[in-house]
Every structure is written in C-alpha cells, then in structure tokens.
Amino acid sequence: MPNLTEKASAIRNTILEMAHRSKSPHVGSCLSPVDIMATLYFDVMNIDPWDSRDIFILSKGHAAMAMYATLAHRGIIPMDLLEGYYQDNGTLPAHLDKFAARGVEVSAGSLGHGYNIGLGLAFGFKKQQSARKVYIIIGDGESQEGSIWEGAMFASRLGLDNVTVFIDHNNLQGYGRPTEICCYEPVREKWEAFGWHAVEIDGHDISRIKAACGEESQGKPKVVIARTTKGKGVSFMEDQLVWHYFIVTDEHLQTAKGELV
Amino acid sequence: MRNSFVNTIIDSCNKRDDIFILSGDAGLGVFDQFKEEYPDRFLNMGVAEQHTIGFAAGLAMSGYRVLVYNIIPFVLYRCYEQVRNDICYQKLPVVLVGIGSGVTYAPMGMTHYSVEDIGLARTLPNMTVISPCDPVEARLAASHALESSMPLYVRLAKRGEPAIHTNSDFDILKPQVIRQGHKIAVVSYGSMVEETLSAWNCLNDAGITPLLISQPTIQPLDIDALETLLDGITTVIVVEEHYESCGLGSIMANLAVERARSFRLIKMGIPAKFIHAVNNTAGLRKKFGIDAGSIVEKVKSLWNGA
Structure with missing residues (x-):
C-alpha cells in the first residue's frame, strides 16, 4: 500500500511546478482536493482492469492541474504530458477536455456539469447491474449552481448508492467566502433534506477520507462534506483568497517546495 | 409526425436493449405504450432541464442510446450550455427530441414557440439537425437517430400532420x-x-x-x-x-x-x-x-x- 500522505505531497509539488511553468491561475483550488484524489486513486478506486474501472469526475474542472498531476503520478498518463499544460501549442487545457488525456473521464470547467453527468453514469451502471462506482468532487462555490440541487433532488429518488460526491469545502470561492455570498450553510442538513447520506470530515485526514468512502449509505447516494483549506500545504497560500488567481513566481515556488518536502 | 417518430423508436426496442427515453415531465400519453412495454427504459426527469441533459450525457457514456423528449425551449434553450458542453463537446450519441417547432404551439405564447432553434442548434459542432416534414420523414429521422453515433436534434411539430411523401425509402440527410x-x-x-x-x-x-x-x-x-x-x-x-x-x-x-x-x-x-x-x-x-x-x-x- 503506497504512503498516501507522500503521494499527496508529490502531487502538490507537481501542481506547483505546473502552475509556475505555465503562469496559470487556480493553484489554491488545486491544492485543496489533493488528499481526497490521492486516496481515491491510490487506495479506494478500482482502476484495474481499466475497462471496468470506477469513475472519478472532477466537476470543479478549474482544478485541472490536480487532475492531470494525479493521473500522471498514478501512471495513467505520462509525466511529460504535463509539460504541455497551458502552453502555446500545448497538450492540456486549463479546464478539462476528455479528449486531451487518458483518464480525463469528463470535459468540465463550467460548474455544475460534471456532477450531473456522473449521476447519469451511475444510473447507467445500476441499470447494467455493474459494480462500478462513481466518485465526484464538486466545489463549495459550485454548490450554488441550480443543476447541483436539481440532481440532488433526483439522485436520492433513484437510490444511487454507487455515487459518492465530495464537496471540496475550502471555504473560499473566486471572490469571497460562500457563507458571505449566499445562504450556503447549513450544508449538511440541506443534503440530508434532499435524501442523501451525508458525512462530514476533515478533507485532509486520509483515514477519515477512507472511512467516509467505506461508510454504508443505506441505499442512498452519499455526500462527503470535506472541510479543506484552499492552498493546503503552502503556508502563504493557505486560506488566502488571492491564490484562486495569483501566479506562482520563482520565489513562491522555491519557498513552497521547501515546505512540501 | 410525433407518433410516427415515437412508434419507430418503440419498434426498435424489440431488437435492442440499449435505448433509453428521458422525458421532461412532458408528452401526455405519448409514451404510455413505451412505459408499459419497457418500464425499465423510461424516466420522467421532472422539471429540471439542466440536470436532465447532463444526466443524459452520463447515461450515454455508460452505453445507452438516450433520447430526451421535451418541448423545444426546454430541450435546447434552458439547457443550451449542457447541450454544448456535455453532449456536443463530448461527442455523445444523445438524441434531443423537441416538439412544438415554430409557432405550432400557438396560442401558447412566446415562451413556448421555437422560432430561433435552428439558429441556436447550428452553433453546435457535432450536432446533426433534422426537421421532418411528415410522418415518413419523422420515421426516417428516428431510424437515423438510432444508428448515428453523434449528437442529434430532431425538430418535430406536433401530431396529425398529413403525409407529404409517397415514397417512404430515401436518405433523410439529403434534400x-x-x-x-x-x-x-x-x-x-x-x-x-x-x-x-x-x-x-x-x-x-x-x-x-x-x-x-x-x-x-x-x-x-x-x-x-x-x-x-x-x-x-x-x-x-x-x-x-x-x-x-x-x-x-x-x-x-x-x-x-x-x-x-x-x-x-x-x-x-x-x-x-x-x-x-x-x-x-x-x-x-x-x-x-x-x-x-x-x-x-x-x-x-x-x-x-x-
């Protein structure tokens, strides 16, 4: 069993290098879901054989660097593909394009899309009596999309207990905190009222992530409210709004990599 | 035209088990026979157009040939971005079956007319757009929809349109x-x-x-x-x-x-x-x-x- 903390740290390092090389935004958004993604890809999800793999969908597609870096560390795409991220004549766009790389299951970037696609996939798997599972990460900002609640109202009726939705609740969206922008809380009670099995965890605690994945959902779809920190792992980025958009300079990279080792 | 389209789909269900119909709380009576014969292949998605299209894309990814049925504004306008990103961008074989072309729903009012849908649908790469004129073209459009591996929008009027064609075997993609x-x-x-x-x-x-x-x-x-x-x-x-x-x-x-x-x-x-x-x-x-x-x-x- 790989050391998941080390895997997560390696993925974060790769994200920082990608962000620095490409001078692209969203580094803070990419660092918050890494522990969840490392746990899924290196422990929880069945990806072998590939044709009957579990499906992971990063519905908050602006965290694409986290997706590409995780796929590369898991050996699903070559590491050198990352060099073309967000480059002229490059390989990987800043929001997910399923035709860009193996393992990118869904094209996503506009919020409130990948999640609904995931629910449709999960329903299809159920109809086919397949054991395949669907894991989805949405953002807390993304939770303001109407499509999220349209799907929430529907998935429980269908008893989609093969779906686990993680809310990467890093408590900072593009221009503020969700609770300041809308009536975000109480988020757990909202999902429970929509008929979901809700679990609330520290989204950086790998043992809690694993436990949440294994928790029996009583025939309901499962939502894991993962309390995370935007910019997790880099002290000057943590819980700082600006790191939704700021660019990683040479100096930032040097300091950050020292912290992540 | 509508019944001709739907009946062609129902007939095909005898031979294949991958057809799935999603309706947006629309089409009173249209799917009664289908629901009776194939209850496991029909879902009323309720009044949730964005979710319906995303869900259809996911269902298509799992291997189903999905048809989404609704009045045109609710299959194409309300959920345009889902059609663009989830179906067309991902090149998925989802069939959007829209009824009420033009002003055939008059006097229901502007919200229920479809007088710009061709213009809108034509902005979507990968999307085939078919607007049948009679039951014969509707049947051929349905047959094409079941065979095509690309996104498709079928623009239907209502029902009761007269037969125009005497020949019933031609290429629906050609004038x-x-x-x-x-x-x-x-x-x-x-x-x-x-x-x-x-x-x-x-x-x-x-x-x-x-x-x-x-x-x-x-x-x-x-x-x-x-x-x-x-x-x-x-x-x-x-x-x-x-x-x-x-x-x-x-x-x-x-x-x-x-x-x-x-x-x-x-x-x-x-x-x-x-x-x-x-x-x-x-x-x-x-x-x-x-x-x-x-x-x-x-x-x-x-x-x-x-």
Missing part, C-alpha cells in the same frame, strides 16, 4: 424533391412543407410549376446535393417557420455568396421580433406571410421575371 418544376425553387422544411405543397397545388392549377424541395436535414447541410437540384433555377425562395435572420434562408444566403451562385434568393420567414399576437398557428403563419396564400402570391409575383 428531397416533393414536386418537379422549373425557374423558381421553393425550399422548405418541417411543417412548412405542408404550406408550400398547398401553394404548389394552387399554382399548378394556374399553370405555374416551381420546383418544390423538402430539406429535412439542416445540419450538416448537403449543399452539393442541393446545388444539383437547383441546377437551372434562377430564383430560390426559402420558406421557414423560424426567424428569417438565422434560419435556412440565412445559411443559403451565405452559401450563395461563398459559392458565387447566380440565383436570386428570397427569404420568407418570421421577423426577428418577440411575438405578442394571440392567434392560432394558421393565423400567425398568415400574419407573418408564410402561409400557403402568401407563398402563392410571392411565386406569382416572381414567375414572369424568373
């Missing part, structure tokens, strides 16, 4: 000659073909015989086949129950310029304004000058100079 003629060609699609045929019969009695064409597939437009049919034609009149600013007439105008065609192009469509008039379909068609009588007058006025 079809409804009546032979010369000098002037009247090109139309969807339920407008009923009006153009009625006009043709009236003109024929007066010794005027324009070429009458049904163009069921708007995207991709088989322009080579259309040009072949238009050989020797001096005036092309496009009649459509759609905004004339962004429909087939506009597409033809672009192509005429791009291909340096020498025919004169006349567009007969609905002016690009919100419709506040309260009237039935026939009344609105007459108001907008796209009814059979208006077509007769237009062709007569052009015939001697054509």
Whole structure:
C-alpha cells in the first residue's frame, strides 16, 4: 500500500511546478482536493482492469492541474504530458477536455456539469447491474449552481448508492467566502433534506477520507462534506483568497517546495 | 409526425436493449405504450432541464442510446450550455427530441414557440439537425437517430400532420424533391412543407410549376446535393417557420455568396421580433406571410421575371 500522505505531497509539488511553468491561475483550488484524489486513486478506486474501472469526475474542472498531476503520478498518463499544460501549442487545457488525456473521464470547467453527468453514469451502471462506482468532487462555490440541487433532488429518488460526491469545502470561492455570498450553510442538513447520506470530515485526514468512502449509505447516494483549506500545504497560500488567481513566481515556488518536502 | 417518430423508436426496442427515453415531465400519453412495454427504459426527469441533459450525457457514456423528449425551449434553450458542453463537446450519441417547432404551439405564447432553434442548434459542432416534414420523414429521422453515433436534434411539430411523401425509402440527410418544376425553387422544411405543397397545388392549377424541395436535414447541410437540384433555377425562395435572420434562408444566403451562385434568393420567414399576437398557428403563419396564400402570391409575383 503506497504512503498516501507522500503521494499527496508529490502531487502538490507537481501542481506547483505546473502552475509556475505555465503562469496559470487556480493553484489554491488545486491544492485543496489533493488528499481526497490521492486516496481515491491510490487506495479506494478500482482502476484495474481499466475497462471496468470506477469513475472519478472532477466537476470543479478549474482544478485541472490536480487532475492531470494525479493521473500522471498514478501512471495513467505520462509525466511529460504535463509539460504541455497551458502552453502555446500545448497538450492540456486549463479546464478539462476528455479528449486531451487518458483518464480525463469528463470535459468540465463550467460548474455544475460534471456532477450531473456522473449521476447519469451511475444510473447507467445500476441499470447494467455493474459494480462500478462513481466518485465526484464538486466545489463549495459550485454548490450554488441550480443543476447541483436539481440532481440532488433526483439522485436520492433513484437510490444511487454507487455515487459518492465530495464537496471540496475550502471555504473560499473566486471572490469571497460562500457563507458571505449566499445562504450556503447549513450544508449538511440541506443534503440530508434532499435524501442523501451525508458525512462530514476533515478533507485532509486520509483515514477519515477512507472511512467516509467505506461508510454504508443505506441505499442512498452519499455526500462527503470535506472541510479543506484552499492552498493546503503552502503556508502563504493557505486560506488566502488571492491564490484562486495569483501566479506562482520563482520565489513562491522555491519557498513552497521547501515546505512540501 | 410525433407518433410516427415515437412508434419507430418503440419498434426498435424489440431488437435492442440499449435505448433509453428521458422525458421532461412532458408528452401526455405519448409514451404510455413505451412505459408499459419497457418500464425499465423510461424516466420522467421532472422539471429540471439542466440536470436532465447532463444526466443524459452520463447515461450515454455508460452505453445507452438516450433520447430526451421535451418541448423545444426546454430541450435546447434552458439547457443550451449542457447541450454544448456535455453532449456536443463530448461527442455523445444523445438524441434531443423537441416538439412544438415554430409557432405550432400557438396560442401558447412566446415562451413556448421555437422560432430561433435552428439558429441556436447550428452553433453546435457535432450536432446533426433534422426537421421532418411528415410522418415518413419523422420515421426516417428516428431510424437515423438510432444508428448515428453523434449528437442529434430532431425538430418535430406536433401530431396529425398529413403525409407529404409517397415514397417512404430515401436518405433523410439529403434534400428531397416533393414536386418537379422549373425557374423558381421553393425550399422548405418541417411543417412548412405542408404550406408550400398547398401553394404548389394552387399554382399548378394556374399553370405555374416551381420546383418544390423538402430539406429535412439542416445540419450538416448537403449543399452539393442541393446545388444539383437547383441546377437551372434562377430564383430560390426559402420558406421557414423560424426567424428569417438565422434560419435556412440565412445559411443559403451565405452559401450563395461563398459559392458565387447566380440565383436570386428570397427569404420568407418570421421577423426577428418577440411575438405578442394571440392567434392560432394558421393565423400567425398568415400574419407573418408564410402561409400557403402568401407563398402563392410571392411565386406569382416572381414567375414572369424568373
């Protein structure tokens, strides 16, 4: 069993290098879901054989660097593909394009899309009596999309207990905190009222992530409210709004990599 | 036309088990037989159009051939971005079955009319757009929908449309000659073909015989086949129950310029304004000058100079 903390740290390092090389935004958004993604890809999800793999969908597609870096560390795409991220004549766009790389299951970037696609996939798997599972990460900002609640109202009726939705609740969206922008809380009670099995965890605690994945959902779809920190792992980025958009300079990279080792 | 389409789908379900129908709380009675025979392959998705299209994309990814049925604004407008990103961008074989083309739902009001859908659908790469004119074209459109591996939008009117075609076996992707003629060609699609045929019969009695064409597939437009049919034609009149600013007439105008065609192009469509008039379909068609009588007058006025 790989050391998941080390895997997560390696993925974060790769994200920082990608962000620095490409001078692209969203580094803070990419660092918050890494522990969840490392746990899924290196422990929880069945990806072998590939044709009957579990499906992971990063519905908050602006965290694409986290997706590409995780796929590369898991050996699903070559590491050198990352060099073309967000480059002229490059390989990987800043929001997910399923035709860009193996393992990118869904094209996503506009919020409130990948999640609904995931629910449709999960329903299809159920109809086919397949054991395949669907894991989805949405953002807390993304939770303001109407499509999220349209799907929430529907998935429980269908008893989609093969779906686990993680809310990467890093408590900072593009221009503020969700609770300041809308009536975000109480988020757990909202999902429970929509008929979901809700679990609330520290989204950086790998043992809690694993436990949440294994928790029996009583025939309901499962939502894991993962309390995370935007910019997790880099002290000057943590819980700082600006790191939704700021660019990683040479100096930032040097300091950050020292912290992540 | 609607029943012909749906019945073709139901018939195919005997032979294949991958067909799934999602309806958006619409189509009273349309799917009763389907639901009875195939209860495991139908879902009423409720009033949630964005979710429905995303869900359809996911269901298609799991291997199903998914048809989404609703009134056109709710299968294409409300959820345009889902159609664009989830279905067309991902090149998934989802069939959008929209009913109530043009003003066939009059006098339901503007929210339920579909007078810009062709223009909207044509902005979507990978999307095939078919607007059948009668039960025969609707059946062929359904057959094509079940075989195609690409996104598809089928634009239906309502039900009870008369049969236009006597031949029932042709390529739905190609323009079809409804009546032979010369000098002037009247090109139309969807339920407008009923009006153009009625006009043709009236003109024929007066010794005027324009070429009458049904163009069921708007995207991709088989322009080579259309040009072949238009050989020797001096005036092309496009009649459509759609905004004339962004429909087939506009597409033809672009192509005429791009291909340096020498025919004169006349567009007969609905002016690009919100419709506040309260009237039935026939009344609105007459108001907008796209009814059979208006077509007769237009062709007569052009015939001697054509």
